[in-house]
Amino acid sequence: MTSQSVYSSSRPTSSLPDTRARKAIEDMLAGSGVRLNGDAPWDIQVHDARLFWRVLRHGSIGLGEAYMDGWWDCKRIDDMIRRVLEHGLGHRAHTVPERFLYKLQHTLTNLQSKTRAFIVGEAHYDFGNDLFERMLDPTMSYSCGYWKDAITLEQAQRAKLDLAARKLELEPGMKVLDIGCGWGSFAEHAARHYGVKVTGITISKEQAELARKHCRDLPVEILLKDYRELEGRFDRIVSIGMFEHVGQKNYQDYFDAATHLLSDQGLFVLHTIGSNDSHIAADPWINKYILPNGILPSAAQLVTTSENRLVMEDWQNFGPDYDRTLMAWHANLDAAWESLSDTYDERIRRMFTYYLCCCAGAFRARDIQLWQVVFSRCRKGRYDAPR
Numbered sequence: 001m002t003s004q005s006v007y008s009s010s011r012p013t014s015s016l017p018d019t020r021a022r023k024a025i026e027d028m029l030a031g032s033g034v035r036l037n038g039d040a041p042w043d044i045q046v047h048d049a050r051l052f053w054r055v056l057r058h059g060s061i062g063l064g065e066a067y068m069d070g071w072w073d074c075k076r077i078d079d080m081i082r083r084v085l086e087h088g089l090g091h092r093a094h095t096v097p098e099r100f101l102y103k104l105q106h107t108l109t110n111l112q113s114k115t116r117a118f119i120v121g122e123a124h125y126d127f128g129n130d131l132f133e134r135m136l137d138p139t140m141s142y143s144c145g146y147w148k149d150a151i152t153l154e155q156a157q158r159a160k161l162d163l164a165a166r167k168l169e170l171e172p173g174m175k176v177l178d179i180g181c182g183w184g185s186f187a188e189h190a191a192r193h194y195g196v197k198v199t200g201i202t203i204s205k206e207q208a209e210l211a212r213k214h215c216r217d218l219p220v221e222i223l224l225k226d227y228r229e230l231e232g233r234f235d236r237i238v239s240i241g242m243f244e245h246v247g248q249k250n251y252q253d254y255f256d257a258a259t260h261l262l263s264d265q266g267l268f269v270l271h272t273i274g275s276n277d278s279h280i281a282a283d284p285w286i287n288k289y290i291l292p293n294g295i296l297p298s299a300a301q302l303v304t305t306s307e308n309r310l311v312m313e314d315w316q317n318f319g320p321d322y323d324r325t326l327m328a329w330h331a332n333l334d335a336a337w338e339s340l341s342d343t344y345d346e347r348i349r350r351m352f353t354y355y356l357c358c359c360a361g362a363f364r365a366r367d368i369q370l371w372q373v374v375f376s377r378c379r380k381g382r383y384d385a386p387r
Helices: 019-029 051-068 077-086 096-108 119-125 129-135 153-167 185-194 205-214 248-261 284-289 299-306 320-340 346-364
Strands: 175-179 197-202 220-224 234-240 262-275 311-317 368-376
Touching (some): 051 346, 077 320, 077 346, 129 205, 129 320, 153 185, 153 262, 153 320, 185 197, 185 220, 185 234, 197 205, 248 299, 262 299, 284 346, 299 368, 320 346, 346 368
Parallel strands (some): 175 197, 175 234, 197 220, 234 262
Antiparallel strands (some): 262 368, 311 368
16 A cells, blocks of 8 residues: 655744734743743654644644654653643644534434445545554554553563453354454464364455464454444353444444343453543544544443443453553654665654553543453353452
């Protein structure tokens, strides 16, 4: 995949600074510890004075696109984002018109309907297996690692996979459904180490192709399917890093599907990023460039839409581990970029840098969370989740 570069404008001719716009940005940053053209690694180095009006007019999209265009730099974007979020500037990511239009769109349209379900696969997960293979660990896990006893990224990802497997109480011969199987990391781990039969589904052609290669010679079937198209019954269900694409209009359908597909004494592990509140919103830049139509569930939404369907057995939050995971992905991609630069241009590198570091900063600020929730249909007896 070769993208069309617009990075030739990365150092555009600077116009005279607009003092009013700059003053407005400096006032917003006051007290956060982030300065314009300061000496700290989290300070913003401005290369083009048009940045100030662009941010004031377009919020998150303006800031992110200006970084992609090379209008500003920052040695530690993760620390910069952490500081501005802790300072309470997160709501400034949305301009008033953008906030209104986003809510209107979500009210009038099901952005994650069956007919639209494959959009995120084509836009992000099909971006290029070569890039993701260099960014991720050998398991190709594209979700939060579990760093409790881990030192390396691969150890953290294998620990995450095994944590989910142990929570599911897998036994040889069980039928397991993996909703949103990605590149097959959990399917391969569960089939190889626990002797189970796995059906994995994904909405990404690139993921499905590579997942089948990773799971060859194992009792694993990888399908290019939406969760609403499935039939049958499974002893266990797992869904790691997929629920963020379901959308509020479909939460009840999702839990209806999980309930219908899960055996009477089955267990279901849901691993998802979570929001601290229930408002309908998404970061505009992330929505446009990384994960279109993605939306984070709140705790209240998970509880409300699963009740009278499933029994919640356990809830674990290890959100701070996502910070460390994202920074490890960033380090991997940075180290491997020379080998990718013939395929992907500098604007793509800056896009992924901004994405990974911004998300790391958000988890570091505890602005977003990572939850593993265990459900059953109506388990008989006590359930004690491993940690």
